[in-house]
Amino acid sequence: MEALRTKKGRIQEGVFSWTSSNIARYPWRRVGSTPYEVLIGEILIEKTTYAVATRVYGSFLRHFPSFSALAEANEDELARALDFSYLKRHGTFIKSVIQDLLKKGIAGVPKDSYALRALGLQAHNINAIMCFGYGLHLAVIDSNVSRMLSRLFHDSLPAQPSRGLIQAIGEALLPDFNAGHYNSSLLDLAERICSVARPLCVQCSVPDVCDHASTNVDIPSIDSKS
Secondary structure, X not given: OHHHHHHHHHHXXXXXXXXXXXXXXXXXXXXXXXXXXXXXXXXXXXXXXXXXXXXXXXXXXXXXXXXXXXXXXXXXXXXXXXXXXXXXXXXXXXXXXXXXXXXXXXXXXXXXXXXXXXXXXXXXXXXXXXXXXXXXXXXXXXXXXXXXXXXXXXXXXXXXXXXHHHHHHHHHHOOOOOHHHHHHHHHHHHHHOOOOOOOOHHHOOOHHHOHHHHOOXXXXXXXXXX
């Protein structure tokens, strides 16, 4: 669509500018992470807060630094590593993922989205593993990024855009190079700035090309820039 063509370059520029002045909050959503590290982080962040997930993540990896170390862990060791009692179910799920992979003769995190989906992981978790863990050129679209993209292109989208449409927009916006850095920055920007109830449009790095921001704050449009 025309809006995508018009806004693409500016969105990429704004997303990269965000990461140049803001440290990514999730240590596993960084270029250079191993597939195992990303897998553990993505499981932990589901249904937990940033503070809990990042605290537990470091401790968990110190206890189980590799796929093989985790495969040998028992339930008590998992519970101690997770630190929070209500995260016990996460430990059980992590263990079940490892066991399922081993039963299939896979001694590591597979580079196969279908195999990961069969284990119960969601699409954005899988793409995070593929992008940050394996360096593949894929868009990572969690609920925060989906909301931000819906707002950026609000005037050009149906009232309730499908997940497939939002994913397609996300893929189209990916830069040819440094997709991992771009995804990491966009995930962080969408979560911290483009919140559900009160988005901080004046702190956003792309308000001038956002349909939603233009109706909420007095920001020059892209056409009025010199």
